[in-house]
Amino acid sequence: MRTVDLQIEDIVFGGKGVGREHGKAVFVPFTVDGEFISAKITRDKKKLAEAEVVDVRKPSSHRIEPRCPYFGRCGGCAYQHIDYSHQLEIKTSQVRDVLQRIGQIKDIPLRSIVPSPSPYAYRNRITVHAEDGVIGYFRRDSHRLIDVECCPIAMDEVNRELKDLRARKVPDGHYTLRARSGPRIFSQTNDAVATALRDLVIALVPPNQQLLVDAYCGAGFFAKALIDKFERIVGIDWDRFAIAAANENVTAKETYVAGDVEAGLRSALHECDKDRTVLLLDPPATGLGLRVREAIGDTAPATLIYISCNPSTLARDLGDFRHGFEIRSITPLDMFPQTAEIEVVAELRRLD
Numbered sequence: 001m002r003t004v005d006l007q008i009e010d011i012v013f014g015g016k017g018v019g020r021e022h023g024k025a026v027f028v029p030f031t032v033d034g035e036f037i038s039a040k041i042t043r044d045k046k047k048l049a050e051a052e053v054v055d056v057r058k059p060s061s062h063r064i065e066p067r068c069p070y071f072g073r074c075g076g077c078a079y080q081h082i083d084y085s086h087q088l089e090i091k092t093s094q095v096r097d098v099l100q101r102i103g104q105i106k107d108i109p110l111r112s113i114v115p116s117p118s119p120y121a122y123r124n125r126i127t128v129h130a131e132d133g134v135i136g137y138f139r140r141d142s143h144r145l146i147d148v149e150c151c152p153i154a155m156d157e158v159n160r161e162l163k164d165l166r167a168r169k170v171p172d173g174h175y176t177l178r179a180r181s182g183p184r185i186f187s188q189t190n191d192a193v194a195t196a197l198r199d200l201v202i203a204l205v206p207p208n209q210q211l212l213v214d215a216y217c218g219a220g221f222f223a224k225a226l227i228d229k230f231e232r233i234v235g236i237d238w239d240r241f242a243i244a245a246a247n248e249n250v251t252a253k254e255t256y257v258a259g260d261v262e263a264g265l266r267s268a269l270h271e272c273d274k275d276r277t278v279l280l281l282d283p284p285a286t287g288l289g290l291r292v293r294e295a296i297g298d299t300a301p302a303t304l305i306y307i308s309c310n311p312s313t314l315a316r317d318l319g320d321f322r323h324g325f326e327i328r329s330i331t332p333l334d335m336f337p338q339t340a341e342i343e344v345v346a347e348l349r350r351l352d
């Protein structure tokens with residue numbers, strides 16, 4: 001395949017740099033906006049191309065030496081070659097761009113991104129895979145494994161677990177290694193940013209509310225911190241182990257239901273004082289299903305707080321709510337430094 005010279009214009013959501021060859025977008029991973037590179041085209045389509053860097057001819061001042069020996073081969077990190085403050089700038093502009101482009105949202109009330117106090121050694125759990133004596137992560141764009149001795153974005157306790165696992169002869173399979181033991185249910189990955197996220201949600205919820213519906217509540221990470229602001233709390237999650245954990249030490253105000261949010265949200269929002277109802281949404285990366293979006297449109301709770309781990313599906317869903325709700329604030333949080341992932345909190349109020 002041929003080699004092209006490009007100037008990288010932008011780093012798009014997902015982590016790739018984009019340059020143009022005769023107007024056609026060429027996506028190149030492990031680049032930095034502003035720099036001049038030579039890249040080998042690996043996939044050439046009518047409207048876009050994919051390429052790999054062969055030479056950084058004029059590097060960006062934000063380019064730094066990656067810390068991890070597996071960086072570039074491992075499928076986990078995308079930004080170790082970019083200094084941390086520029087990673088934060090890139091993620092902020094990606095959130096703005098995706099909301100404008102996919103959600104057709106103008107005048108985005110974007111707040112400053114919440115950084116991670118530790119840009120490395122922050123993950124409190126990792127999942128590694130074992131196959132034929134190799135223990136590690138999948139290679140980028142492949143299902144082949146790289147043997148990984150240490151993961152610099154994981155906490156020291158997690159890397160000790162990895163060392164122990166590698167010292168044993170384990171059967172092929174997937175292994176989730178954790179900094180501390182606990183039930184096998186969803187938990188936030190970066191403790192310090194999770195605390196900042198919970199504090200932000202508490203600050204966004206108005207006082208003296210009647211009902212909180214915590215959709216996709218897990219073990220009640222948010223609901224339990226919000227008890228004082230509500231007369232009643234209903235949490236819904238289809239993971240019955242998470243619901244069992246939420247039901248340990250419940251107060252009379254709280255009800256946690258094991259079930260599908262798609263099926264249960266409408267009735268949870270039914271017959272309440274809509275003006276004093278808050279709906280908290282923390283869905284998986286796929287975002288909200290159509291039935292959930294319709295139930296929100298029809299029941300119109302006064303306050304919506306949407307916590308998203310995928311700006312693209314957030315943008316789609318917010319685009320749907322445009323006519324019934326005002327977006328009061330959008331706050332990105334860097335839950336996953338060095339990777340392309342972005343967490344975002346959107347605060348919406350019903351339009352009357």
Ligand SMILES: C[S@@+](CC[C@H](N)C(=O)[O-])C[C@H]1O[C@@H](n2cnc3c(N)ncnc32)[C@H](O)[C@@H]1O
Nearest residue numbers: 186216217218221237238239259260261282284
């Ligand atoms: C991003 S996690 C959030 C969990 C929780 N809010 C927390 O912070 O710990 C998403 C949760 O949604 C749940 N979930 C995914 N799809 C669901 C559905 N259709 N109905 C109910 N729960 C669902 C998963 O079990 C998971 O606990």
